[in-house]
Amino acid sequence: MTARTHSKPVAKLTEAEAKRELADLAAEIARHDALYYRQDAPTITDADYDALRLRNAAIEDRFPHLRRPDSPSARVGAAPVEAFGKVRHAVPMLSLNNAFADEEVADFLARVRRFLNLKEEDGVEIVAEPKIDGLSISLTYEDGRLLLGATRGDGSEGENVTANVMTIQQIPHRLKGRSVPERIELRGEIYLPHADFKKLNEDQAAAGGKVFANPRNAAAGSLRQLDASITARRPLRFFAYAWGEASTVPAPTQLGMLEAMKSWGLPTNPLTRVVSGADKILAYYADIGRKRAALGYDIDGVVYKVNRLDWQERLGFVSRAPRWAIAHKFPAEEVTTKLIDIEIQVGRTGALTPAAKLEPVTVGGVVVSNATLHNEDEIARKDIRVGDTVIVRRAGDVIPQVMGVVLDKRPKGLRAFKMPETCPVCGSHAVREADEKTGRTDVVRRCTGGLICPAQAKERLKHFVSRNAFDIEGLGEKQIELFYDEGRIMRPADIFTLKARNARLPEDQRLENKKGFGAKSIENLFKAIDARRKISLDRFIYALGIRHIGETTARDLAKALTTFDALRTASRAAAKDGKDSDAYQELDNIEGIGETVVDALADFFGEAHNLEALGDLLKEVTPETFTHTVTKDSPVTDKTVVFTGTLEKMTRPEAKALAERLGAKVAGSVSKKTDYVIAGADAGSKLAKAREAGVTVLTEDEWLALIGRA
Ligand code: IVH
Numbered sequence: 001m002t003a004r005t006h007s008k009p010v011a012k013l014t015e016a017e018a019k020r021e022l023a024d025l026a027a028e029i030a031r032h033d034a035l036y037y038r039q040d041a042p043t044i045t046d047a048d049y050d051a052l053r054l055r056n057a058a059i060e061d062r063f064p065h066l067r068r069p070d071s072p073s074a075r076v077g078a079a080p081v082e083a084f085g086k087v088r089h090a091v092p093m094l095s096l097n098n099a100f101a102d103e104e105v106a107d108f109l110a111r112v113r114r115f116l117n118l119k120e121e122d123g124v125e126i127v128a129e130p131k132i133d134g135l136s137i138s139l140t141y142e143d144g145r146l147l148l149g150a151t152r153g154d155g156s157e158g159e160n161v162t163a164n165v166m167t168i169q170q171i172p173h174r175l176k177g178r179s180v181p182e183r184i185e186l187r188g189e190i191y192l193p194h195a196d197f198k199k200l201n202e203d204q205a206a207a208g209g210k211v212f213a214n215p216r217n218a219a220a221g222s223l224r225q226l227d228a229s230i231t232a233r234r235p236l237r238f239f240a241y242a243w244g245e246a247s248t249v250p251a252p253t254q255l256g257m258l259e260a261m262k263s264w265g266l267p268t269n270p271l272t273r274v275v276s277g278a279d280k281i282l283a284y285y286a287d288i289g290r291k292r293a294a295l296g297y298d299i300d301g302v303v304y305k306v307n308r309l310d311w312q313e314r315l316g317f318v319s320r321a322p323r324w325a326i327a328h329k330f331p332a333e334e335v336t337t338k339l340i341d342i343e344i345q346v347g348r349t350g351a352l353t354p355a356a357k358l359e360p361v362t363v364g365g366v367v368v369s370n371a372t373l374h375n376e377d378e379i380a381r382k383d384i385r386v387g388d389t390v391i392v393r394r395a396g397d398v399i400p401q402v403m404g405v406v407l408d409k410r411p412k413g414l415r416a417f418k419m420p421e422t423c424p425v426c427g428s429h430a431v432r433e434a435d436e437k438t439g440r441t442d443v444v445r446r447c448t449g450g451l452i453c454p455a456q457a458k459e460r461l462k463h464f465v466s467r468n469a470f471d472i473e474g475l476g477e478k479q480i481e482l483f484y485d486e487g488r489i490m491r492p493a494d495i496f497t498l499k500a501r502n503a504r505l506p507e508d509q510r511l512e513n514k515k516g517f518g519a520k521s522i523e524n525l526f527k528a529i530d531a532r533r534k535i536s537l538d539r540f541i542y543a544l545g546i547r548h549i550g551e552t553t554a555r556d557l558a559k560a561l562t563t564f565d566a567l568r569t570a571s572r573a574a575a576k577d578g579k580d581s582d583a584y585q586e587l588d589n590i591e592g593i594g595e596t597v598v599d600a601l602a603d604f605f606g607e608a609h610n611l612e613a614l615g616d617l618l619k620e621v622t623p624e625t626f627t628h629t630v631t632k633d634s635p636v637t638d639k640t641v642v643f644t645g646t647l648e649k650m651t652r653p654e655a656k657a658l659a660e661r662l663g664a665k666v667a668g669s670v671s672k673k674t675d676y677v678i679a680g681a682d683a684g685s686k687l688a689k690a691r692e693a694g695v696t697v698l699t700e701d702e703w704l705a706l707i708g709r710a
Contacts, residue, residue: 010055010058019066021055022059025059025072026071029052033072091185093138093158094321095321097321105285105304109278112323114651115314115323115653117649123276123277125276127258127306128272128273128284129241130271130302131300131302131303131329132239132298133299134190135219136152137152137165137238138244142183146166148162149161166228168190168238170236170267172264172265175265177265179250179260181247182248187242188240188242189241190219190238191239192222194296196234196235197215200212200222219234237297238267240266240267241269252308254312255307258272300330302328303328306325334392336406338359339357339386339387340357341357342357342417344420345455346423346456348460348462349547350423350449351446352430354373354374354375354417355373356372363392363393363400368392371399372399372402379419380417383405387410389406390403391404423447423453426455430445430446431445431448432446451609454484458484463545465480466543468551471532474521488501488502492617496617496620498529499529499530502522534621535621535624536624537564537624539554540621541558544614553597556591559665560665561590561626562625562627563625570601571587571605574587575603576606586671589668590667634663635708636663636676637663638663638664640666640667640676641666642669642677645680645681646681648700658707658709674690675695676696678697679697
């Protein structure tokens with residue numbers, strides 16, 4: 001649904017009309033806030049959203065006595081859903097990596113084999129099952145009784161929806177059978193079948209209620225009802241497919257676990273199969289693809305999981321997804337619509353990105369009015385022109401893309417698109433630099449304005465407060481835009497001095513007296529800011545937005561250096577003394593870190609203005625010393641180890657992951673700080689260096705004995 005814009009001028013509204021419209025606006029803005037803040041799925045443009053808020057403020061200005069208790073002007077962002085209690089997941093509810101092309105599935109299998117160091121003749125059984133497009137749920141059973149139902153939330157913490165899941169017929173209150181563990185947390189997907197979705201929307205429309213965009217939203221909306229009797233009237237369904245914490249795991253395979261769950265009375269998907277080899281897997285995918293339309297419920301792909309649980313355990317997780325599973329998604333839906341304009345956005349690093357403004361169109365159940373065009377070369381290659389009818393594709397939660405043009409529908413006289421050569425925000429030259437290494441011209445055009453470019457500054461601030469960085473509740477992209485434009489927050493340190501500076505302002509300029517805010521929301525904002533004065537080192541590093549340093553790299557750096565001081569000292573020395581310095585080498589030696597990252601660190605810490613901004617920030621914020629969330633008392637806790645040569649019992653990534661789980665630091669090269677070098681077959685220079693430096697050298701078996709895995 002797009003924003004409804006009321007056309008009658010505010011000055012001409014009657015009191016009754018104003019009252020009705022304020023009610024509409026409160027509901028509509030709350031809905032968009034929720035889509036934006038909680039589901040990360042806005043359905044209208046920022047401009048349309050701002051228009052709604054402005055209209056609301058204008059009406060309230062004219063009729064102050066009609067201002068509602070739930071007025072949007074009293075809120076920053078979405079109010080947290082406080083009505084449901086929070087639940088921390090003992091085992092995080094992670095997501096799945098996606099594959100779209102057949103090769104990616106083959107790559108997945110190859111990765112699994114490599115990681116497990118399998119021989120050619122070893123088969124890998126895969127459990128293949130449909131990927132249900134619903135919402136995931138966690139169900140905790142104790143002594144067979146349903147104790148707790150929780151949503152996924154952000155993966156670590158969800159909402160307590162026990163009363164609601166209790167109303168779902170397919171979810172048993174008691175598990176039956178003998179093999180039920182004393183305590184087990186079962187996981188699966190809640191969904192709404194097509195027929196029920198259709199009926200629900202008809203009923204809702206007839207009653208003047210909310211009409212849902214797709215079955216997934218309807219299922220989510222139906223579950224998260226404060227009044228569980230409403231959930232009870234929605235025919236939600238459930239498939240079990242996974243588990244979290246369990247006192248015992250009654251089967252050694254994924255399939256065995258599914259069978260156990262089925263025997264306990266939980267519905268499992270009847271299309272689940274065990275298959276081996278890329279050909280069989282792809283045949284399964286094709287088969288489900290053919291059956292998809294007739295299933296009666298939405299699926300968006302199939303999921304492959306390694307059947308053996310001991311292998312799943314060895315494979316473990318990377319970032320937020322298991323190495324032992326992958327989602328093979330169905331191709332994205334495509335539609336055509338008109339390209340109204342190409343807007344140029346300026347990113348955190350000054351990159352100018354063209355964005356398509358589209359005539360709103362529904363694709364994959366969501367209204368789309370923005371899409372990505374990648375870069376100017378792509379636009380030229382596809383010859384995309386403003387005014388064209390374009391093909392738009394949307395795949396799951398991926399940003400919609402403009403795929404190409406319907407040339408037959410091109411009106412006469414459209415002009416080819418030309419990328420601006422100056423930054424649309426600050427007017428500085430925008431250039432395509434040559435890559436230092438390859439000499440090729442970069443596809444990305446960058447604004448050369450650096451610090452003077454407000455767009456770059458804003459984007460850096462947005463990154464700083466983003467979910468995986470400082471994650472400050474109530475301080476999202478919109479507030480950053482606003483506070484920057486008003487000069488309240490120009491640099492990260494300003495966030496933390498905002499409260500003190502605000503208190504010193506003349507009363508009428510204080511935030512709490514600004515239109516669109518209220519005393520309560522500002523108080524909450526200051527509280528949320530204060531709560532982040534201590535922050536984990538990896539988040540802090542990531543928040544700085546240094547080029548090439550994403551979450552994983554930030555974590556690698558935090559793990560290896562453990563304090564921010566160590567990072568700053570090493571990076572400054574690397575900047576000052578260059579590539580041959582010890583500091584440069586020390587950074588370069590960290591596992592997962594290469595020259596590109598070290599160069600980026602040196603660039604960042606070599607700039608006086610960055611050091612100054614950082615110094616001010618560190619007066620307000622303390623990055624915590626990195627502590628490993630791993631075994632604290634293993635024989636190798638806090639030891640620095642280096643693997644070299646070919647290992648026999650495990651692959652290198654597996655050995656590394658295991659060492660890290662036991663609290664060891666894994667380095668890429670031998671230094672004075674190395675405690676153990678584990679030398680496999682054909683170990684070369686590192687072994688020699690270890691001997692020279694007098695570092696203890698272990699064989700693989702000795703190492704395994706040391707860590708108790710022999
Ligand atoms: S397994 C550790 N199996 O897809 C991974 N997930 O994109 C556990 N989903 O959050 C998930 N059908 O909500 C798994 N058969 C299936 C699934 C499935 C749907 C959802 C689930 C998950 C999301 C990841």
